Amino acid sequence: MSGDRAAGPLLSVRDVHRRFGSGPTAVQALRDVSFDVGTGSMVAVVGRSGSGKTTLLNVVGGLDSPDTGTVVVDGTEVTALDDDGLAGLRRRTVAYVFQTFGLIPVLSAAENVGVPLRLARVPVREREQRVARLLDLVGLAEHARQRPDELSGGQQQRVAIARALAASPKLLIADEPTGQLDAETGLAVMALLRGVVEAENVAVLVSTHDPVMMALADRVLRMHDGQIHEQEAP
């Protein structure tokens, strides 16, 4: 249902405004943001704390809705979807990776990776195969049966990435995925994301503070005060 839409960019953000609060304390978190992301590319969003990165990623993924402007992902206008539509979008097209990993503590690594497949009611056999392949991809085949609290932070984030990839999304949104990791581990995770772009043919939109991470991206969107300040190739 997506191949024929390759004509346009995978993600297209147009004139998005997002304002929090009202009156003198109002915060203009996003102002007039427009950009496109094509399939198979990794785009880094950078900027100071409070510049609007998280707000932007949330609006793109449909976790938050903009005051004005449109977001189109894979031909679907995210900003026009209702609750169920958004759920469907997240099940098939968009996936997230969070700073805090967000794994279910009582489930094993493999079970955590299988969660989106369960939601999509993928048959057991197929699910198990896909989970095994993804754990292999993130280098955790050995740790499939371990639970999150038995894994290191980096390992947990890799499980989270595998989980995000489980349902074969087209767009992966990662909000500071390395924020809780030390530099070395963070770099490894970033490298994994970079690899995933090729291996799974997804677009990755990732926010980060770290200049080293930016080097891995195809493009960098620099945010300042809610605006995309400059776009540059690395």
Place this chain on the structure above:
Amino acid sequence: MTRRLRARPPAIHWPSVRGRARADAGPLLLVAAVVAVVTLLAGATPPLIRATADDAVRDAVRSAGPDAEVVATARFDYDDGVDGRVRNPGLREDVEDFRNRVDDALDPRLRAVLRRPVSVVSGPTFDVTDGSLLRTFQFTYLADERGAHSATQVTWIAGHEPRAAVPPEDAAISVPYQAPPWPVQVGLSEADAAALRVRPGDRIKLKDKNYRAKNVQVSGIFRANDSTDPTWRLAPGLLRPRSGADGVGNTRLGGLLSPESLPDARLAVESDELDRYVHFEANPDAISAGTARDVAAILVTLRATSTGSGSATAGDFSPRWQSQLDGVLGAVQIRINAATAQASVLLVGVLAGAVLVLLLAAALLARRRAQALTAARQRGAGLTDLGAELLLESTAVALTAAAAGLALARVAGPGISWRWAVPVVLAAAVAGPAFGVLRAARATRDRRVPANRSARLHLRRTGQIRRAAVEFAALLTAAGAMVALHQRGILPTPAASAGALAPWSDADDTAALASSAPALGVLVGALVLLRLLPPALRLALRRALRSRRPMAVFGTAQAAATSARALPLLVMVSATALATFALALGVTAERGLADAAWRTVGADVRLDAGQSEEVDVPALARRIAAAPGVRQAVAAQILDTARLTDGSGIIRPRLVVVDAAAYRELLASLPLPDAPALAGLAPTAPGAVPALVWSENGALRPGMRLELPRKDAPAVALTAVGTAPPVGDTRDVVIVDAAALTAAGVPVVPDTIWVTGPGAARATTGIAGVETVVRTEVLRERRTAPLTAGLLRLAWLSAATLAALGLLGLALGAAASAPQRWQTLGRLRTLGLRLRDGRWVAAGELLPAVLVAAAGGPLLGLLLALLTFDSLALRTLVGGDSDPAVAVPWWGAGLLAAGLVAAVAVVVWAESVLRRRRGLSELLRVGG
């Protein structure tokens, strides 16, 4: 940190205190509400029980009748002269003097609860020799401070008041020992005169036990000015013939003596045959639970110090004291003690539930404030400062709420007691600061989970050992309490109860432990369930993972992840268990009351014709049986004054003479124990009359041979052929068939009718000459009796409060885990979970613990009821001799369980409504 070592008063940052209070006004109000409600209940109950104790004492004294009297007896002085007995014209003064002496000898505290004394002088019972009927006669002199009854309490409607048998100049005449029977004048009531067919001037044909004729003359016929005056009871048969007073088939009649005829009465009988008494009737309105204790003690010493034989031959004329009043007061004391103890058990349950809920609320509050507290710490506030601030707030809330609760209690009841409110106020005041300081300390101490695996293991071990130690301590305490309860029962030990009639006055140490037994037992049961839940959920999760329904997996996973949270489950299980326990107590008492009423009345309605001979009982029974709506009407003669001998001694059972077949049929149709053995009572060949026997202590056993002695006739032999059903509230029963007894030559005069059927009450209203005892009225009367009604109300109130606390526990527990739950749900939603499916996951997270509480709580409560009701002396509550069997509160327990499960739906719905307005991004950002 070392800075802190220097002592300084904690610095209170008022803006923080105000800000926190404002931000968390909701939870604080909730805590206040819990404290206020529980304080109201705990503060009002003890004074209420105390007040009802007074009522119970009065009721007991009122209904004790003759047992509540205090009687002093002393023989008359010798009247022997030189060559015979000397007439003593001053006998009236003698009697009066004796009354005054006895009255003066009374302890003022005892006198304060007694009515004015009545003097009684009575002769032996003579046999009336005018006909075939067994009749006896006794003359009596009655006088109180108003004077002799013959002068002040009656109107002479024929003849005159009895006069002296000799002219005044012979007042002190000497009478030879061998003289013919000395004449004495008596007055008769109209009924007695009619029964004896005598008129003024006639002689009553009498002989004494040695078959010597007596010279008793009727001087006049009187009518009592007030026949309901209780003093007439002191001379049975005086106002009207009374049957059964001297054994089976016997009727007693009486003659009234006057001050003038009293000296003649003395000469008319042997010198030691005239008894004089002083009767004090207890005044129920003057006794309270507090004074009863002294009264009982005084009576015991009074009786103990007057052990004189009172026999004239031994030269002992000092008064001898008799009274059952201390026994009556002792019995009501047991009931008050039992009610107090039962109330304690219920209150301890409510307090336990409330304390747990307050702990849960405090934990929730601390969690909500974690950020603010951490921030305050970082600003430089010391832990002592924070603790002081929190303590200030919680103490203010707790004290204000407690004051409000106590004020309400004062309005609602006769007084307040703050002692029971202490644990709740303490919990409310201390738990919040403790949890808050702990959280603040943990946040700043930066104690992360150690990375080192063995260190982590060590930490977990330590935690496990600590928890096991706490559980073991709880188990030991509960076991100790249970043993204490079983060994000593709920009633105070004799040593402690010796002087303690006022409730909660001198409770002994083990009493507190014993009355906590059910609550402690419930707590231990809840701890066990708490232990079982996590492994059970892990098992469930393993199964769910194999299922194809994603919601089942996520719900169970969430439940398993949060199953270690102890307090919510502890609160829910304990509160539902204790609520079920209270319900079981109430239902058991109600059932026991109903059963006891059946047993007391013996049918839907019982008619007691009693002493009146005016009613033809068999005819009345036939007439009632024919009335619409009456299923059966069975007539019987019930004799509580019967004396049987069993060869070795005298037994005084309740003798029931009834048509055995009809009685058997009656019992079979009622919720009373059936008695097929009644079939064996049919009259057989001449010889021993078959009887059924029953006694609580085994004094009467089947196979025994008994004898029913009769006056002027050989005793009737009875053989106990089987076990009798209990008849009424009595210890010993002997049942014989009416026809069989008649065949043995004993006249049967039925005096009781048992009536059953829906129309029984209507068919028996307005029948003159009989006392009607309606079962439903007996039941209502007992149910509304002070102590019983109070305790039943407390049971229902406790159950309701605990049910509310259980629901509150669910709500608070859900509120505490809500941020995490909805954050996880938010994450699952980013993975494609729909919001409405998310609700199922949320419900799935909450349900396991709730289901455990909904099923385990009631079962635990019932288990504790089965384990402890035997020791709670519930018989004192229902008015029977034996403890009622535990009744299961099906409805209540079912409602409790259903309520909890329904509450989950409400909680999930409310949570999702509250969070729907907030975007998913916000849920993930702040997690709540």
